[in-house]
Amino acid sequence: xxxxxxMDALGSxxxxxxxxxxxxxxxxxxxxxxxxxxxxxxxxxxxxxxxxDEPVTKTTGGVLVLGEDHALVxxxxxxxxxxxxxxxxxxxxxxxCTELCPRFLLGHPIEPHxxxxxxxxxxxxxxxxxxTLYCCECNLCSLFSCPEALDPKxxxxxxxxxxxxxxxxxxxDPASVRPHPLFxxxxxxxxxxxxxxxxxxxxxxxxxxDAELHPSRVVLPLKQHAGAPSLPVVxxxxxxxxxxxxxxRAEGSLGAPVHASIAGRVASTDxxxxxxx
Numbered sequence: 680x681x682x683x684x685x686m687d688a689l690g691s692x693x694x695x696x697x698x699x700x701x702x703x704x705x706x707x708x709x710x711x712x713x714x715x716x717x718x719x720x721x722x723x724x725x726x727x728x729x730x731x732d733e734p735v736t737k738t739t740g741g742v743l744v745l746g747e748d749h750a751l752v753x754x755x756x757x758x759x760x761x762x763x764x765x766x767x768x769x770x771x772x773x774x775x776c777t778e779l780c781p782r783f784l785l786g787h788p789i790e791p792h793x794x795x796x797x798x799x800x801x802x803x804x805x806x807x808x809x810x811t812l813y814c815c816e817c818n819l820c821s822l823f824s825c826p827e828a829l830d831p832k833x834x835x836x837x838x839x840x841x842x843x844x845x846x847x848x849x850x851x852d853p854a855s856v857r858p859h860p861l862f863x864x865x866x867x868x869x870x871x872x873x874x875x876x877x878x879x880x881x882x883x884x885x886x887x888x889d890a891e892l893h894p895s896r897v898v899l900p901l902k903q904h905a906g907a908p909s910l911p912v913v914x915x916x917x918x919x920x921x922x923x924x925x926x927x928r929a930e931g932s933l934g935a936p937v938h939a940s941i942a943g944r945v946a947s948t949d950x951x952x953x954x955x956x
Contacts (some may be wrong), residue, residue, distance in 0.1 A: 684901075698894040701731025704744055706892050707738050713749040716757065720875050723818045728757045734951075750790045750877045755820070759837065760829045769827050770795040776820035776831040779865055782813050786856040788849050789813040789915065791820045791831040809847045811838040812830040821865060823875050899937050899952040901926055906933035911948040918944050 700717055704710060717728035721741045728742075745752055776791040777783050783790060789810040797808050814835040821832040859865075873879055902908040909926035919925060919939040925936035943956040 684778050685736075688851055698735050698892060698897055699731060700728055700733050700735060702741060702892065702894055703735060704731070706890060707888065710744045713745040715744055716747055716749075716752045718743040718745060718751065722751060722878060723815060723822060725755075726855045727752065732898075734900060736900055736903040738903055751822075753926075757830065757833075758831065764834050766795055766829050766831075767799045768832055770829055771827070772796060773826065775824045775826060779824040779867065780820055781817060782815055784859040784862045784865055786858050787813040788851055788856070789835075791835055795829070795831055797838070798834050800846065807841050808838040809849050811835040812842055812849065816838060823872055893956070894941060895956050896946075897941055897954050899925060899940070899954070901937065901951055903937075904935055906917065906935070909934055909937050911952055913945045913948065913952065915947055918942075919954060926953075 700719070704717065708851055717733075718725040719728050719733075719739060720726055725741070725743065744795075755939060761890045770792075772792055773797070774790075774792040777789075777793075779792055780789060787810075789812075790877075791814070794808050794811050796802070802808070809845045813834070816832060816836060818832045820835075825831060885914045901911070907929045910929050911925075911926045913919060913925045913946070921939055924936055925939050925945070928934040928936055937952065939952075939954055941954055941956050943954045945952060946955045947953040
């Protein structure tokens with residue numbers, strides 16, 4: 680169920696760059712269940728891939744292949760309406776999400792249980808959620824701390840957007856930010872975390888495979904990073920070689936150029952630059 684993927688190769692091997700995720704999974708041995716999903720970015724801070732045709736990009740940091748019935752897949756697929764409704768009705772303000780929050784323990788002014796309280800009492804546009812700006816979205820509160828399997832992380836992410844839109848800022852004294860006195864005593868045991876995530880049955884290491892991939896088609900998204908999308912400099916039908924510039928940074932904006940990862944013909948530039956070998 681968990682295919683070993685070469686993360687070193689994803690970061691450095693040009694031949695893997697922008698290959699469809701499905702081809703990468705197949706090269707690693709493929710899934711061992713008929714119905715599966717991919718978590719891109721890890722079990723704690725990842726996201727569900729849109730499908731096997733989603734391309735690898737320079738920000739791809741890991742791929743976990745899990746069965747459709749795995750609890751993590753269900754958690755990541757939960758819609759905001761369900762998260763909000765269950766959070767409003769079930770949170771008992773035990774504060775475990777705050778007491779084990781790494782950012783709170785470092786002294787930052789974030790208290791996830793306050794975000795849950797604001798959710799329950801319709802106060803999600805009030806200044807008491809400004810601390811959610813300091814949420815690093817590690818997901819520990821949702822996937823480990825909460826005894827009721829609620830989702831404080833998603834509530835904090837939702838509130839961060841509200842805080843930014845309203846222009847609210849934390850007005851405290853930076854000199855008051857100090858680590859919690861029990862910072863060292865509240866570390867999470869890795870074995871317990873793996874058990875809680877439902878990953879105990881998987882091998883916790885992957886073999887390194889020395890293999891070359893030759894994808895027949897790659898998609899080069901024009902936005903793979905912070906900043907503005909790049910602008911195509913090639914047209915459909917043109918032939919390109921490995922390393923050729925296919926999209927440039929927009930003038931006067933933050934961005935990065937995009938280069939061809941395989942030799943072939945440009946098939947499309949509508950939704951990213953598509954190259955067919």
